[in-house]
Amino acid sequence: MNGLRGKTAVVTGAGSGIGRASALRFAEEGANVVVADVVEETGRETADRIEDDGGDATFVEVDVSDFESVERMVDVAVDTYGSLDFAHNNAGILTGFVEMADIEEGLWDKLLDVNLKGIWACMKAELPVMEAQGSGVIVNTASEAGLVGMGGLASYSASKHGVVGLTKTAALEYATRGIRVNAIAPGPTNTNIQANTEGESGDLTSMPFDTSAMTDVPMGRGADPEEMAGAVAFLCSSDASYITGHTLPIDGGQAAD
Numbered sequence: 001m002n003g004l005r006g007k008t009a010v011v012t013g014a015g016s017g018i019g020r021a022s023a024l025r026f027a028e029e030g031a032n033v034v035v036a037d038v039v040e041e042t043g044r045e046t047a048d049r050i051e052d053d054g055g056d057a058t059f060v061e062v063d064v065s066d067f068e069s070v071e072r073m074v075d076v077a078v079d080t081y082g083s084l085d086f087a088h089n090n091a092g093i094l095t096g097f098v099e100m101a102d103i104e105e106g107l108w109d110k111l112l113d114v115n116l117k118g119i120w121a122c123m124k125a126e127l128p129v130m131e132a133q134g135s136g137v138i139v140n141t142a143s144e145a146g147l148v149g150m151g152g153l154a155s156y157s158a159s160k161h162g163v164v165g166l167t168k169t170a171a172l173e174y175a176t177r178g179i180r181v182n183a184i185a186p187g188p189t190n191t192n193i194q195a196n197t198e199g200e201s202g203d204l205t206s207m208p209f210d211t212s213a214m215t216d217v218p219m220g221r222g223a224d225p226e227e228m229a230g231a232v233a234f235l236c237s238s239d240a241s242y243i244t245g246h247t248l249p250i251d252g253g254q255a256a257d
């Protein structure tokens, strides 16, 4: 992929799933990677894998819903590598499937704090650095649930529609300042998101996230996280130099249905 070698990428939620695949892919492409996650153990595992493979990675513990924590993450990138060229703002959580009227207020707040405020907080910290450099690319992780409604996932769907709106707006605001902002909208992807989901609302243990059983995906299967990472690398590369403000569905054809 053109234009990634020697640059610096920050990936949030890089201890698992899509974020881990993205961090590994950035490293394969020759970028230095700031591996950011709220869970230290898994985040360090990702960073160690990159280092073991000969890459350069730095783990940072971050809670994306806390702006000060996010600011520290960006400081680490700049202090360690001297720039912040790419940001994959990816950390997110899922709730159990609950109808609108049964959503608990606390769970609503928590989900929106991580999935929506977290994306804003990351961009708020990243954009000034990129603007001062005169260049930078941001990719936010939205979801298929950010493009269509999904019964039982109101807070998740609202947060992801919000991510799409933030992405478009940031792209417009910074279009003439050398910064591109896009999002990916993954379809069902084989990750730990179900296991990592908090079970305060709905019995999650009875709902394994088995994408191999997905019947509404035209391609007839769920995605591997590496299939998301490839698109993130492309959107950050110079091959995507005229693409900004878009949300790319990566969904085996779901959005076309």
Ligand code: NAD
Residues within 6 Å of the ligand: 012, 013, 014, 015, 016, 017, 018, 019, 036, 037, 038, 039, 042, 062, 063, 064, 065, 090, 091, 092, 093, 094, 114, 141, 142, 143, 144, 185, 186, 187, 188, 189, 190, 191, 192, 193, 194, 196
């Ligand atoms: P995952 O649970 O495997 O990974 C998410 C990572 O984010 C974990 O390592 C977790 O520790 C981290 N995280 C959670 N809260 C955090 C916080 N407050 N601060 C920092 N890190 C935090 O899940 P995944 O499927 O890889 O999810 C990644 C993104 O992809 C999420 O935004 C999710 O909504 C989105 N997504 C996933 C799917 C899917 O089918 N798996 C589909 C569409 C969108």
